[in-house]
Amino acid sequence: MRFRLTDDQRALRQGVRDLLARRFDRDALRAAVERPGLDRALWRELGAAGFFALRLPEAAGGVGLGLPEAVLAFEEAGRALLPGPLAATHLAAGRVPGAAEGETVVTAVDPGGLVEWLAEADVVEGDATGAVSLRSVDPLTPLHRTAGGSGQPAADHVADPVAVLLTAAEQLGTATRACELAVQHARAREQFGQPIGAFQAVKHLCAELLVRVEVARAAVYAAAVTADPGDIAAARLLADEAAVRGARDCLQVHGGMGFTWEADVHLLLKRAWVRTRRAGGGTESEELLARELLTAAGR
Amino acid sequence: MDLSYSPEEEDFRARLRDWLGKALPALPPKPSPDDWPGRRAWDLGWQRMLYDAGYAHVHWDAEPTTRLIFLEETEKAGAPYVGANFVGLLHAGPTIAAEGTDAQRARWLEPILRGEEVWCQGFSEPDAGSDLAALRTRAWRDGDDYVVSGSKIWTSHAEVADWCELLVRTDPTAAKHRGITWLAMPMDAPGITVRPLRTLAGSAEFAEVFLDEVRVPAAHRVGEENDGWRVTMVTLSFERGTAFVGEVVACRRVLGELARAAHADGRWDDPVLRRRLALLEAEFRALWRLTQWNVSEASAGGVPGVGGSIFKLRYSHARQELYDTAADVLGDAALDLDRPWVLDRLSSLSYTIAAGTSQIQRTIVAERILGLPKGR
Numbered sequence: 001m002r003f004r005l006t007d008d009q010r011a012l013r014q015g016v017r018d019l020l021a022r023r024f025d026r027d028a029l030r031a032a033v034e035r036p037g038l039d040r041a042l043w044r045e046l047g048a049a050g051f052f053a054l055r056l057p058e059a060a061g062g063v064g065l066g067l068p069e070a071v072l073a074f075e076e077a078g079r080a081l082l083p084g085p086l087a088a089t090h091l092a093a094g095r096v097p098g099a100a101e102g103e104t105v106v107t108a109v110d111p112g113g114l115v116e117w118l119a120e121a122d123v124v125e126g127d128a129t130g131a132v133s134l135r136s137v138d139p140l141t142p143l144h145r146t147a148g149g150s151g152q153p154a155a156d157h158v159a160d161p162v163a164v165l166l167t168a169a170e171q172l173g174t175a176t177r178a179c180e181l182a183v184q185h186a187r188a189r190e191q192f193g194q195p196i197g198a199f200q201a202v203k204h205l206c207a208e209l210l211v212r213v214e215v216a217r218a219a220v221y222a223a224a225v226t227a228d229p230g231d232i233a234a235a236r237l238l239a240d241e242a243a244v245r246g247a248r249d250c251l252q253v254h255g256g257m258g259f260t261w262e263a264d265v266h267l268l269l270k271r272a273w274v275r276t277r278r279a280g281g282g283t284e285s286e287e288l289l290a291r292e293l294l295t296a297a298g299r
Numbered sequence: 300m301d302l303s304y305s306p307e308e309e310d311f312r313a314r315l316r317d318w319l320g321k322a323l324p325a326l327p328p329k330p331s332p333d334d335w336p337g338r339r340a341w342d343l344g345w346q347r348m349l350y351d352a353g354y355a356h357v358h359w360d361a362e363p364t365t366r367l368i369f370l371e372e373t374e375k376a377g378a379p380y381v382g383a384n385f386v387g388l389l390h391a392g393p394t395i396a397a398e399g400t401d402a403q404r405a406r407w408l409e410p411i412l413r414g415e416e417v418w419c420q421g422f423s424e425p426d427a428g429s430d431l432a433a434l435r436t437r438a439w440r441d442g443d444d445y446v447v448s449g450s451k452i453w454t455s456h457a458e459v460a461d462w463c464e465l466l467v468r469t470d471p472t473a474a475k476h477r478g479i480t481w482l483a484m485p486m487d488a489p490g491i492t493v494r495p496l497r498t499l500a501g502s503a504e505f506a507e508v509f510l511d512e513v514r515v516p517a518a519h520r521v522g523e524e525n526d527g528w529r530v531t532m533v534t535l536s537f538e539r540g541t542a543f544v545g546e547v548v549a550c551r552r553v554l555g556e557l558a559r560a561a562h563a564d565g566r567w568d569d570p571v572l573r574r575r576l577a578l579l580e581a582e583f584r585a586l587w588r589l590t591q592w593n594v595s596e597a598s599a600g601g602v603p604g605v606g607g608s609i610f611k612l613r614y615s616h617a618r619q620e621l622y623d624t625a626a627d628v629l630g631d632a633a634l635d636l637d638r639p640w641v642l643d644r645l646s647s648l649s650y651t652i653a654a655g656t657s658q659i660q661r662t663i664v665a666e667r668i669l670g671l672p673k674g675r
Contacts, residue, residue: 001308001364002301003588003595009300068300183669198674200658203665207612210664214609218592219585225302234581289577294562297555 003222005072012069016076019049024080026264033139033267038084038105038120047102051077051086052093060094067162071169071224078173078243081267083140085117087166087279088125096123109146110278111159118144138270158288159280165223165232167279168239171272172213172220175242178250178268179209185254196253205249216242230292233285240281243272302591304364312368318352319376326379332502339417339459342382346414355412358388359396363594367544374548383456387411387418391464394481398522398530407462407483419460421451421484421508422531428453429659431466432475432528436510438467438482444514445469445482450507453653457493457506460486465515470525479527483519490514500645501636543614544590550621551583553640557621561628575624582617586610608668612660615650622647 005013023042032039046052054070056062063069070090077086085107089099098104109115109126118128119142130147183206186197196202216238223231247269251258258265276282304312326345330337349355357369374380381388392411395403410416427433436449447467457463463484470478484491490513495503522530558576561567593606622644626633633641651657665671 001304001367001591001595003591005300183671186671194674195672197665197671200662200674203671203674204658204661206669206671207661207664210669211609211612214606215585215589215613218589219581221300222302222588222591225300230580231584234584237578237581238585283574285581286574286577289580290558290573293555293558293576293580294567297559297562 003225009069009072012065013072013076016049016051016073017079019045020076020080020082024082029081029264029267032083036139036142038117040105043084043089043105044102047100052090052102053100054090056094056100062094062100066224067165067227068221068224070162070166071220074166074169075173075176075220078170079177081140081174081177081264081271085121086170087163090166091160091163092123092125099123108163111280111284112277113146114278115144115146116141116274116278118142136274138267138274140267140271141274143274158284161227161229161232161280164236164280164285165220165227167275167281168216168220168223168232168236171236171239171243171275172216174268174272174275175209175213175216175239175246178243178246178265179206179213181265181268182206182209182246182250182253185250185257189255202253205253209246209249212238212242212246230289233280233288233292236281236285237289240272240276244269244276247272304368308364308368311365312372315354315369315372316376318354319372319378322348322352323376323378329379335458335503339383339456342379342384343414343417345379345382346384346388346412350413355414359393363597367591367594370544371548374545375552380545383417383459384411384414386420386456386460386464387416387462390420391418391462391483394464394530394533395483395521397533398481402518403483403521416461417456417459418462418464419454419457419486419508421454421463421465423453424450425452429656431531432479434466434468434479436465436467437471438469438480438515440469440517441514443517445480445517445520447482447484447510447513447515450509452496452507453505454493454508455505457486457508458495458503462486463508466527466531469527473525476528478525479531480524481521481527481530482515483521484513484515485519488513488515499648500642543610544594546618547583547586547590547614550618551587553621553625553643554579554583557625557628557640566628572624572627575627579617579621579624582613582620586614586617589613608655608660608663611654612657612664615657618650619647 023045050063051073053062054065054073055067058064074086085105088108089106092106093100096104096106099106104122105120106123106125107115107117107121109124109128115124115128115131118124118131128144128146131144134143134145136143186202186206187195189196197206219235219238223235247265251265251269254263254265257263327341330341346355354369357366361369388411392408395407411418422431424434424436426435436447436451438445438447463486465482465484467480467482468478469480490511492509494507496505496507498504554576561572561576566572589606589610593610596606622640625640626644629638629640632638635641666673
């Protein structure tokens with residue numbers, strides 16, 4: 001058993017990180033906030049880099065890698081707060097023409113009725129007839145709700161486990177970013193004549209940020225290896241917690257600055273909130289795990 | 300990333316399972332928790348069985364993955380945990396193996412493995428718990444001996460121990476981390492008084508140990524004089540690294556029992572309780588994965604990684620949450636000391652304090668891993 005990243009996996013993660021640092025840095029993130037809309041050129045570049053075709057077999061024109069590699073790529077996307085229906089397009093690769101190449105933007109209607117990037121998408125999976133737009137809490141994720149959407153998934157309709165896991169990977173990346181930003185600020189910001197990171201109260205907030213990230217990371221990576229629905233549900237719950245609580249604690253560490261539009265912290269929190277409501281988070285994952293727990297206990 | 304085991308590892312698992320299946324029914328009944336001599340004999344008997352079967356070494360020289368399998372399988376089979384052998388096998392033994400002389404290794408290691416000698420830990424003091432380096436028990440040189448005076452607290456198994464891994468201050472003028480020495484003290488030496496300490500769980504799990512001019516041969520010093528802090532850190536990284544592996548497996552079993560109990564009496568239909576159990580299931584699955592991650596990192600690097608403090612922090616709180624949830628499943632029965640899980644709930648209260656409080660662990664994570672500045 002060697003449950004750690006291989007050299008190839010480290011190289012892949014670094015490659016995605018470099019691409020996003022070049023094409024979607026902080027200036028690009030803030031520009032996207034001011035001018036909403038999907039960057040089609042960037043979408044095609046992701047396609048050319050194999051982001052959407054990562055798990056497609058080489059014979060079908062894909063990269064031929066597995067779920068662990070996809071998770072690493074999505075973690076980087078979450079870390080950079082990259083906007084767009086990434087998971088839906090990735091899942092459509094090989095099925096919807098142009099999705100693998102990043103030429104076609106694919107979005108999907110969630111079991112609960114929410115759909116993101118509806119107006120910008122070329123292809124919509126699921127029935128979005130009569131969907132009305134919401135004033136989305138996240139400036140980087142336009143949202144619609146379908147007419148029949150109740151906000152709760154129908155009992156017989158559960159999200160695709162791969163979509164659940166890729167969303168968890170994005171949450172993990174966002175949680176990592178929250179931890180990095182909090183620590184960076186705690187080192188630089190001085191109050192009472194010393195960096196605020198020297199104060200135990202701040203130190204302990206940062207420590208808990210990292211603990212949640214590392215626990216979620218172990219769960220997300222393991223779920224990527226086993227692809228077991230229970231492992232995926234567990235990973236999702238911990239990644240949701242790491243992202244949402246991480247962003248809140250990061251905001252707290254930033255103090256008054258964290259409450260401003262100019263600081264990036266709110267973008268982390270709002271994206272994390274949106275993701276918790278999508279693709280099999282929350283009660284859907286809890287109920288799945290509850291069923292597994294009882295079945296395993298009965299054996 | 301690979302979570303599969305090699306054929307050799309699977310073979311080890313199969314042989315161990317087979318042996319456990321035969322060995323466990325042969326165990327005598329477990330003595331009562333207050334019967335210390337009985338517990339000592341029982342724990343040593345189990346250690347002897349492991350020794351005869353060739354498993355005694357597993358904590359010391361097996362590959363980390365093999366050790367993980369050992370802890371997983373023994374716990375799943377309901378085998379005894381290390382018990383009275385805890386300090387010898389997991390603390391003093393590894394420390395002597397790493398830092399002792401050939402003569403010291405020859406004297407102390409084999410009796411620990413064979414289940415002949417029990418060790419206890421003389422680290423904590425009434426005025427030096429979390430601030431371990433503030434310890435004040437004094438030792439001064441007199442001929443071939445050190446003479447030791449002071450007191451220790453929270454010393455598990457002190458009543459039945461043969462040896463104590465003892466931290467003493469040998470240079471009161473040095474900076475507090477510098478003047479400490481690690482000694483192996485025989486527990487039958489004149490001048491030692493052991494007073495059992497009753498915990499909130501009602502039993503005497505620990506003791507206070509009073510030392511009045513106890514003579515310890517200088518040949519029993521492990522490492523150099525005044526270098527005991529470094530020697531101790533070797534031990535503590537070990538404790539935080541993998542000491543809780545078996546317990547995670549046990550917690551997952553308890554969680555399954557709770558689910559079954561809740562289902563049997565209808566409480567399972569309460570979505571609040573059901574989802575709380577599901578969240579704990581997520582938690583312990585993740586802690587098991589974190590264990591596998593840390594073990595893999597240790598295999599690669601040779602030492603337990605920094606993951607130990609992260610694991611310990613999260614695990615100690617999850618364990619308390621588990622038994623609080625057990626109380627919700629039990630309802631009024633949670634007030635009955637004779638019911639299962641009730642004593643475990645009381646014991647779990649020590650987890651955020653022992654082996655470094657959660658507050659100390661957070662400071663370690665913030666300063667040593669995140670690189671935040673030292674301060675108040």
